[in-house]
Amino acid sequence: MTASDLFEETYSALLANKTRTGLTMLGIIIGIGSVIAMVAIGQGSKGTIESNIQSLGSNLIIIMPGAQRGAGIQISAGRGSSQTLTVDDSDSIQTDIASIKAVAPELSSRYQVTAKGTNTNTQVVGTTSTYPSVRNIEIDSGIFISDQNNSSLSKVAVIGPTVRDDLFGIDVDPVGQTIRIKKIDFKIIGMTKSRGGSGFSNPDDMIFIPLSSAQRFLAGNTYVSTISVQANDQDSMTQTQADITSLLLERHHITDPILADFSILNQSDIIATASSVTDTLSLLLGAVASISLIVGGIGIMNMMLTTVTERTREIGLRKAIGAKSKDINLQFISEAIVLTFSGGVIGIIVGWLVSYAVSYFAGIATSVSINSILLAFGVSAGIGIAFGYYPARRASKLNSIEALRYE
Amino acid sequence: MIECRNITKIYSNGGVETIALGGVSFTIKDGEFVAIMGPSGSGKSTLMHILGCLDTPTSGKFLLDNRDISSMSDDQLADIRKEKLGFVFQAFNLLPRATVLRNVSLPLIYSDIPKDKREAIARTSLKNSGLDETHFYHRSNQLSGGQMQRVAIARALVNNPSLVLADEPTGNLDTKTGEIVLHTFQELNRKQKRTIILITHERYVAEHANRIITIRDGLIVEDEINISKREIKYSN
Incomplete structure (x- = not known):
């Protein structure tokens, strides 16, 4: 057959x-x-x-205040509510760790924002000039916050396209307009490019202001809520993360890593978890x-x-x-x-x-x-x-x- | 040439032994037309299964063309059936949805005959068994009983067997059609010198053969040359 x-x-x-x-x-x-x-x-x-997750930035390491529960001690787990990281921490990472490209400290919180009779509730991020490169943000019109803005406590803001749509309407160029955050006027100097993203924190629905201004006028303290670090490459991320951990432990005078008052996440971990x-x-x-x-x-x-x-x-x-x-x-x-x-x-x-x-x-x-x-x-x-x-x-x-x- | 030497077949079912054949010996030469006749329960079906290489005897020897079948394996038996045997059953056993030609060619697919040659062989075989060419592409369930049995006969002949076994071939047919089928067997025996064994319980049917072996209670009671052979004047 x-x-x-x-x-x-x-x-x-x-x-x-x-x-x-x-x-x-x-x-x-x-x-x-x-x-x-x-x-x-x-x-x-x-x-x-x-x-x-990749669109948040490449080779990103994120340091947040607060910690995992230690042995019987809970410092504070909430991001933002715990204040253990400072601009100095950020600066020393910048100077002492070799295998990194850039560091961007940020202080973010939600505020009611108003402009000419319209208002919105959105994330206001105080940060530095390195933020766009660390977090993959591009500028659509105008400019981003400069080091000069930071040192001079300028009341300037860069807004995301969603914020623009909410406050000024679609297709309006917001550069030069003024928004009011916590009764303080900020002048808009730029707008970020739409990423159309959604997810954990939508960069389109954010307002960026100089870190120093955020600390002085909005938060009233000198802490930061997040430090974003961009490592040189994928391979060096684990090492970089370890280096940053020991540096910060030393700076914070903590000997037992379990009791660390900050937590550190790298992007590969987030991706792996997701x-x-x-x-x-x-x-x-x-x-x-x-x-x-x-x-x-x-x-x-x-x-x-x-x-x-x-x-x-x-x-x-x-x-x-x-x-x-x-x-x-x-x-x-x-x-x-x-x-x-x-x-x-x-x-x-x-x-x-x-x-x-x-x-x-x-x-x-x-x-x-x-x-x-x-x-x-x-x-x-x-x-x-x-x-x-x-x-x-x-x-x-x-x-x-x-x-x-x-x- | 078929030689049976003291063949017995004993079925044991839960310790109870039933003797179906109690020592049967006979010889059938090539070209004979033999009827094996007996009432139901006589052992004729058991004998037919052994002659048809569907079963092996409990003891005794069965030689088909000088080859001993008695102790062959299932696969060897299948090969013998493929090469040497043709079956015609009471219930025709055609594939209902297949065409006549496909039904007749069926044995050829198991005997490695190239595809392109099969149809010609099947056609010849169908003509020899007397089926009209108009029916060749009909499905077999569109045919009458007599036509179906002719298709079955053609299928039995298609591999050019040395023995054709017909098990009650007229059992499902009316008398007249039965006569025609029996006549077909007689013609095949006479013209093509086919060896044919006809198994039946009816004396009338058996009388169409040249020799009648009568079997009862597993033993041969009579083995006679049929002097009063029935033949119909059948003009075709």
Whole structure:
């Protein structure tokens, strides 16, 4: 029996009962399709979150006041409410740590901001001239805060496009206008470029002012709420993070790192954390979808068992005219495989269309990876073999005499 | 050439032994047309299964063309059936949704005959069994009983077997169609020198053969040359 004979036999056997074949295949189509679509959604959101984090800046290390709980001591966990970092800390990082590109201290807090009868509640960030390079911010019009602004306590501000939209309306050039924060007027000297981002802290919805002005006029103290450090490259990040930790511990006179009054995060950690969350999500979605795949597989087994029973006499006849057990086995296995395989191919197309539709209509990013397609293909072939094996074996073990007599 | 030497077949079912064949010996030469006749439960079906290499005897020797079948494995038996045997069943056992030609070519796919040669062989076989060419592309479930049995006969002949076994071939047919089918067997025996064994419980059917072996309770009770052979004047 040649391969093409086998295929022909399989083909005509499957076409003999189109409705049943179609319905059984539908189980696999839905199974494979949902695995592909779900994994695509999982992978897509992973990509979105990662690029969101990347857009915060590259090779970023963030130092925040407050600490993890120490042994029986809790200093303060809240960002901003704990005041342990100063501009001096920031300056000494700048001078003492070699493997960094730039340091940007910031003091941020939410304020009610008004301008000519409009108002908004937004994040006001006091920072220095290095901030744009550390945090990947680009200027759309005007200029960013300069070192000169900082040393002279200038009342100037750079606003994000969302703030502009809220206060002045879309497409208005805000440079030269005045906004009022905490009853103090700040003159707008620039606007940042829209990043269209969302996520943890949306840089479009922020107002930047000189750090010194923020400390003096808004907060009334000399602390900073965050120090952002840009490391030279990806590889040196871990070392840089360790260097900064020991420097700050020394400066703060803390000997036990567990009791540190600051916490330090690097971007890879954030990405790793976010990735592990989205990986779990993908896994969960995939697992739920796999259940439907298994149900589809059981449908195939069910159909194959029915087929074997229905075609008992045919099996008997084939044996009588010289088919060996292995020929019969092969024939039924190949029916199951062709069934799952074609179901798998259609399922992949359906899954692809579904993930396309999800990103088109629901706006959720999806990405269909070659891996998930290969996996789906492998799984569908595997299901064909696994769930076709038992019925095929049953068929091949039929006694030809009894099979021929079967009514 | 078929040689049975003291063949027995004993089924044991839960410790209870049933003797289906209690020592059967006979020889059938090439070109013979033999009927094996007996009532139901006589052991004729068991004998037919052994002759058809679907089963092996409990003891005794069965030689088909001088090859000992008695102790062959399942796969070896399948090869023997493929090369040397053709079956015609009471219930035709055709694939209902397949065309006549495909049904007849079915044994060829298991015997490695190249695809392009199969149809010609099947056509010849169908013509020999007397089916009209207009039916060749019909599905087998669109045919009448007599036509179906001719398709089955053509299928049995397609691998040029040395023995054709017909198990109650007229059982599902009316008398007239049955006559035609039996006539087909007679013609095949006479013109092509086919060796044919006809298994039946009806004396009337058995009388179409040249020799009648009567079997009862697992033993041969009579083995006679049929002197009053029935033949119909069948003009085609």
